[in-house]
Amino acid sequence: MSASGNSAPAAAPTDSDRIDPVVRRLALTVIVGALAAVFDTTIVSVAINDLARDLDAPLSTIQWVSTGYLLAMFVTIPIVGWAQAAAGGKRLWLGSLGFFLLGSVLCAAAWDAPSLIVFRIVQGVAAGIMMPLMSTLIMQAVRGRNIGRVMATISLPVALGPILGPVLGGLLLATGNWRLLFGVNILFCAVGGWLAFRNLPDDRPDGERGRLDAVGLLLLSPGAAALIYGLSQIPVTSGLGSRRVLVPLVAGLVLVAGFIGWALRRGSGALVNVRLLRHRSLAASSALLFLVGVTLYGAMLLLPLYWQQARGEDALGAGLLLIPQGIGSLLSRPLAGRWTDRVGPRWIAFAGFCVVGLATVPFAVAPDSPYPLLMAVLVVRGLGLGIATIPLASAAYLGMDHRDIPNASIIVLVTQQIGGSLGTAVLAMILQHAGSGARTPEALTRAFGTTFWWSVGFTAVAVPLCLLLPGRPKPLPDSEQSPSEVPARA
The missing domain is CATH 1.20.1250.20 (MFS general substrate transporter like domains)
Incomplete structure (x- = not known):
């Protein structure tokens, strides 16, 4: 006994x-x-x-x-x-x-x-x-x-x-x-x-259903869609000066700004409760996830183009050459999740962004490097992406009430996706400008190197912002344990 x-x-x-x-x-x-x-x-x-x-x-x-x-x-x-x-x-x-x-x-x-x-x-x-x-x-x-x-x-x-x-x-x-x-x-x-x-x-509601915020819907949904559309037109037009870019961007910004003002007045009754951004963990993680979108999705445009245009690969070959980065990301995710729970998201995210930035530098400095070296670099870059993204997504939900989690999920997804659209558009525009006068493969390779430097810069901006994330998490009281754990401790 x-x-x-x-x-x-x-x-x-x-x-x-x-x-x-x-x-x-x-x-x-x-x-x-x-x-x-x-x-x-x-x-x-x-x-x-x-x-x-x-x-x-x-x-x-x-x-x-x-x-x-x-x-x-x-x-x-x-x-x-x-x-x-x-x-x-x-x-x-x-x-x-x-x-x-x-x-x-x-x-x-x-x-x-x-x-x-x-x-x-x-x-x-x-x-x-x-x-x-x-x-x-x-x-x-x-x-x-x-x-x-x-x-x-x-x-x-x-x-x-x-x-x-x-x-x-x-x-x-x-x-x-x-x-x-x-x-x-x-x-x-x-x-x-x-x-x-x-x-x-089966979680069907048994109480009174809240009313749909129709005004918020008419402001936010078309506003977010207009922003995404305007950003998506930058790579296929003459740039920011095009009417196809400016009109939807301005309209989107006006609509989203109008929604923010409306939602701040309505609070929890708004379509999305933007007052939740008063939580420092959600605000900091949303800002950083915006930059992750720039870094991740922007690079996902840049890297396939690099393999195809600068190194002469076809679409399937470019996809296969990106596998090492994905493998690195998969390998680091379980470790990043475990250490985020133990030491908090702040320093894990800090380390991840540093690794991503450093692993992008070889593409900027020597974009004509041998394949084996770049494959190894992509594995390291993938490790950094996995390490960086897990603590950011985790921090967004720290301290959130059960009823606030749906709003936090929407805020996180929208900010990351808009960041991704912005990163894709900006890097595509930079690549077009840098490669506009390229007449030789060497000049085109240098244009990619210049664009990769910009990607490094976006990542560097995120590094100090990681210090705004929460540190070591506090242990939860027994009342917050999951159902299967409570009997074991009783």
């Missing part, structure tokens, strides 16, 4: 470091479904030229296959918090999976470019619900425990998309049938829907 009595206290710290089995099962359930939306974005991005040829449409029209999806997603994201409160997380998740499945089947059956664009908008609406809801459902189940490790699991689809998406897209296109790009989503949606029906708790 005495031996068993002494063993229980020793086992408790080990159990408290483990992710609750219920949370682990829920995370696996939503990740399977979310893989459809994540892979769909990266798979289609490598197929633009093939779609233009097979559908006999100009490239400017086919670009709307990606642009329409992105805009539909951003129009939908702001309503997810209200929709979850009105319908419940399980029903909303199953509905969005079903809608994405419908969009995928329709895309695979598209008969021309306009029909494909319309059906991609259907997919974008569903993805706009799925992406923030994935984080919300898991963070609400976590109850503040082991956020870093759980966040490393949640972000797995985002890490896998840039690694496997271009490769899978290239392989499917090699069969000569672009319809398979959308058919592969059917498997993810079907399995994800079955798991969700079995594993997600």
Whole structure:
């Protein structure tokens, strides 16, 4: 009896470091479904030229296959918090999976470019619900425990998309049938829907449903979409001076500013409660995730172009050459989650941004370096990205009440995606300017080196901002333990 009595206290710290089995099962359930939306974005991005040829449409029209999806997603994201409160997380998740499945089947059956664009908008609406809801459902189940490790699991689809998406897209296109790009989503949606029906708790609301903030919706959704559209037009126009860029950018800024003023007055009654940014952890992590978007998504544009234009690779070859960065990111995520829970997000994020910046320098200094050296550098860069992103995403939810998590998820996703659009646009504009007079491969390589220096600069800006993140986390009281842990300690 005495031996068993002494063993229980020793086992408790080990159990408290483990992710609750219920949370682990829920995370696996939503990740399977979310893989459809994540892979769909990266798979289609490598197929633009093939779609233009097979559908006999100009490239400017086919670009709307990606642009329409992105805009539909951003129009939908702001309503997810209200929709979850009105319908419940399980029903909303199953509905969005079903809608994405419908969009995928329709895309695979598209008969021309306009029909494909319309059906991609259907997919974008569903993805706009799925992406923030994935984080919300898991963070609400976590109850503040082991956020870093759980966040490393949640972000797995985002890490896998840039690694496997271009490769899978290239392989499917090699069969000569672009319809398979959308058919592969059917498997993810079907399995994800079955798991969700079995594993997600029935959380349908039983109280009075809050009213939809119609004014906020009319301000924020088109405002965010206009910003994203304006930024997306920078690489395909003459730059910031183009009417196609300035008009949507100015309109978007006015609408978003109007929403912020409206939301500050309404508080928790607003479509998205921007007063939550008074939490230093959410404000700092959102600012840094904006810069992560610039660094990550901007580089995801720059690196494939570098391999294709400066080093002469095709699309599939460029995708394969990016795998080392993805492997590094996957390897560092579990470690980053564990150390974030132990020492806090501040110094983990600081170290991650330093590694990302230093690992980008070789591309700026010597962009004509041998392949083995650049492959090794990409592994290190991927390690840094994994180390940097996990603590930032974790810090956003520290100290958040259960009811505030949906709003925090929307704020995090919108800021990161806008940062990604800005990074892609700015680096594309810098590359165009630097390479405008390039007449030789050597001059083009130097233009890429100049652009990579700008990417290093964006990363350097983020390093001191990491000091605003929370330090070592405080232990939670027993009342905040997960359900499976409370009996073990009783």
